[in-house]
């Protein structure tokens with residue numbers, strides 16, 4: 001099995017450069033889906049966006065994410081923080097953020113505590129690096145609500161509300177436009193006006209995390225994202 005450092009990804013089309021990514025599992029093994037706490041789970045390309053890569057690149061993405069899950073479960077927070085720090089120091093592009101879970105979710109309260117400890121250790125050396133993730137784990141909300149999060153960590157609550165946390169809500173009726181002229185973030189721009197009017201907010205997902213910090217700063221408000 002590869003080391004924790006070797007399993008930290010440094011790029012993804014939506015998340016962009018300058019962000020390190022580590023996932024606690026695949027979409028297929030997502031703890032929120034298995035617990036019945038996410039209604040986007042198990043619906044293939046029509047559901048969670050994390051499923052798409054697992055279907056499109058079925059010979060390597062699921063295997064890679066399974067390896068991440070196995071490694072995550074046996075790695076303590078100190079070793080994981082050291083791996084991130086080594087990756088930050090050797091990165092060619094300055095690291096501005098760390099994203100947990102482009103697929104998957106917290107397995108348990110221990111996972112939440114591990115992320116808090118990792119963020120705290122990274123924050124001591126790199127306080128400006130934002131660490132963020134998302135969770136559908138309703139059954140872990142009490143633990144989250146009682147946790148003390150370091151300033152550099154933002155946990156977005158997917159599709160639900162939790163006092164003091166950002167909510168990240170996918171509008172399942174308004175879908176990112178695909179096809180000619182709507183590549184990548186352009187598909188998001190095409191539906192932005194519709195989302196703004198429908199939800200009466202300016203906090204709309206841009207579809208390009210390299211240019212947006214809405215999910216990386218804790219503001220306690222609701223961010224609306226089109227289905228994608």
Ligand code: SF4
Nearest residue numbers: 205207208209212215
């Ligand atoms: S709201 Fe911004 S930071 Fe959050 S997922 Fe969308 S583009 Fe990325």
